[in-house]
Amino acid sequence: MRKSNTFFLVTAIQLAILGLLMAHAAIAVQAPSNGLRQIQSLVKRLELTDLCLFTEARYTRHLSQADLNTPFQDHPLSLEHFPSGSFLAPPAMIEKLNERVD
Amino acid sequence: MREWIEKQKYIIDFTLSSLLRRKAKNIGLLALYTLIVFILASVMFFTHAIKKEASLILDQSPEMIVQKLVAGRQDLVPLRFVETVRGIRGVQAVRGRLWGYYFDPRFGANYTLLVPPPTAQTGAAGNGSRRVMVEGEPDRNAEGSAGPLFDLGADEIGVGSVVIGSGVARVREAGTGELMLFRAYDGEILPFRIKKILPSSSQLVSSDLILIDEADFKRLFGIADGLVTDLAVTVRNPTELSTIASKITRRLPDARPIIRDEILRTYDSIFNWRGGMMIVILSSAVLAFVIFAWDKASGLSAGERREIGILKAIGWESSDIILMKFWDGAVVSLTAFLSGVILAYGHVFFTDSVVFEPALKGWSTLYPRFKLIPFVSAEQVTTLFFLTVVPYSVATIVPAWRAATIDPDSAMRYTGE
Numbered sequence: 001m002r003k004s005n006t007f008f009l010v011t012a013i014q015l016a017i018l019g020l021l022m023a024h025a026a027i028a029v030q031a032p033s034n035g036l037r038q039i040q041s042l043v044k045r046l047e048l049t050d051l052c053l054f055t056e057a058r059y060t061r062h063l064s065q066a067d068l069n070t071p072f073q074d075h076p077l078s079l080e081h082f083p084s085g086s087f088l089a090p091p092a093m094i095e096k097l098n099e100r101v102d
Numbered sequence: 103m104r105e106w107i108e109k110q111k112y113i114i115d116f117t118l119s120s121l122l123r124r125k126a127k128n129i130g131l132l133a134l135y136t137l138i139v140f141i142l143a144s145v146m147f148f149t150h151a152i153k154k155e156a157s158l159i160l161d162q163s164p165e166m167i168v169q170k171l172v173a174g175r176q177d178l179v180p181l182r183f184v185e186t187v188r189g190i191r192g193v194q195a196v197r198g199r200l201w202g203y204y205f206d207p208r209f210g211a212n213y214t215l216l217v218p219p220p221t222a223q224t225g226a227a228g229n230g231s232r233r234v235m236v237e238g239e240p241d242r243n244a245e246g247s248a249g250p251l252f253d254l255g256a257d258e259i260g261v262g263s264v265v266i267g268s269g270v271a272r273v274r275e276a277g278t279g280e281l282m283l284f285r286a287y288d289g290e291i292l293p294f295r296i297k298k299i300l301p302s303s304s305q306l307v308s309s310d311l312i313l314i315d316e317a318d319f320k321r322l323f324g325i326a327d328g329l330v331t332d333l334a335v336t337v338r339n340p341t342e343l344s345t346i347a348s349k350i351t352r353r354l355p356d357a358r359p360i361i362r363d364e365i366l367r368t369y370d371s372i373f374n375w376r377g378g379m380m381i382v383i384l385s386s387a388v389l390a391f392v393i394f395a396w397d398k399a400s401g402l403s404a405g406e407r408r409e410i411g412i413l414k415a416i417g418w419e420s421s422d423i424i425l426m427k428f429w430d431g432a433v434v435s436l437t438a439f440l441s442g443v444i445l446a447y448g449h450v451f452f453t454d455s456v457v458f459e460p461a462l463k464g465w466s467t468l469y470p471r472f473k474l475i476p477f478v479s480a481e482q483v484t485t486l487f488f489l490t491v492v493p494y495s496v497a498t499i500v501p502a503w504r505a506a507t508i509d510p511d512s513a514m515r516y517t518g519e
Contacts (some may be wrong), residue, residue, distance in 0.1 A: 014440035083464030
């Protein structure tokens with residue numbers, strides 16, 4: 001087989017797989033599983049506020065409920081030391097300036 | 103047209119032969135390029151999917167939570183807060199929530215203990231028989247397919263019993279009917295019988311959860327009557343939430359209201375591409391790609407220049423050489439892009455992000471096992487395409503154009519790297 005034909009064949013197979021994956025994504029999103037609806041019901045019924053993603057510390061478990069000073073809770077100079085803390089962007093208010101200072 | 107296609111195919115044949123002559127270098131290049139696309143695409147798919155899923159799930163969380171702060175830290179809320187908040191116009195219902203954390207030193211795990219709220223049938227006071235029933239929303243497409251997630255009566259949860267999340271059961275290797283021992287605030291050991299285990303399909307929100315009776319919760323932590331952890335507030339008109347929040351802080355200066363939008367925003371800011379670990383992963387991947395492109399753009403090797411010289415000497419035109427180099431870039435970048443995206447999709451949505459898991463897990467003992475819904479759009483794939491394939495292809499053409507426009511004789515004589 002000519003090398004160009006091999007290349008086109010490989011590319012066509014890859015495109016077909018990608019197309020199937022996109023179709024898989026579209027179907028999964030269009031018809032969300034019962035699992036998602038059940039989780040939503042659980043959240044509503046139990047009045048949950050956070051995802052159970054990081055259970056390593058109390059303030060990473062409930063990110064939305066944590067105190068704003070939690071990364072420094074042990075002492076004023078203590079830096080965030082839990083790995084999941086590195087996923088969090090600082091609150092927008094910290095980055096926001098009232099006026100330009102230059 | 104047919105002639106044009108044949109010409110392209112001949113050029114591709116030549117390009118592939120040329121690439122295969124430097125097999126080791128080009129296979130290494132392809133592997134590295136695929137890896138970069140794989141990392142970028144995995145990060146993009148994962149962050150988008152988890153943010154989208156978090157927004158769908160947490161859209162059902164309470165409209166507003168009111169905490170009490172003492173010396174900058176969260177404190178228990180006295181029930182007088184309930185009356186004050188209920189007195190604000192626009193507030194529909196206020197309910198005290200009881201929840202907290204329990205660190206289990208034996209397993210090094212943090213549990214979240216929660217007293218489930220009473221259902222509407224049993225009333226807000228929660229006296230009498232407490233019944234908690236959680237059901238899936240009725241599915242219009244598949245009748246009866248969303249059955250109850252769990253169904254508990256007051257007597258079932260009852261004093262001396264708990265319902266645990268599947269993460270807790272996994273870590274402790276505990277099953278229904280077994281006893282769990284908790285050390286109360288005064289040192290007394292309290293045994294609780296496991297009545298039920300929450301289904302593992304809900305792990306994303308309930309992996310570390312332990313549902314417990316109100317009396318047991320208060321006994322365990324020594325919480326006096328008339329105190330709750332925080333308040334869940336429901337309002338009549340959700341657009342008034344921020345107004346009501348400001349009224350709460352005026353009437354109760356030591357209160358901290360958290361509205362649902364803030365909860366959603368918190369999860370939107372997690373895995374933000376500008377934040378922490380994400381910027382480290384992305385910047386290293388982008389830097390590697392820039393080095394790649396720079397290496398290509400900064401010039402051709404002596405061998406490649408000589409090859410161009412010979413091709414020009416035997417009659418190839420500059421446009422043919424540029425076309426050849428275009429296919430050179432396109433073959434490598436297209437193959438790497440498609441392979442990288444396919445692998446990333448499989449990684450994130452079929453293997454549950456196994457590569458990211460150690461970083462996401464951190465020190466969590468009760469890390470949930472969950473399958474993300476593939477929220478992948480054509481825009482994401484297109485963005486990735488323009489971020490990776492286009493710069494590489496352009497970077498390949500520019501030095502080829504420079505080499506193709508010089509005299510064949512000097513191109514063949516050129517020996518410097």
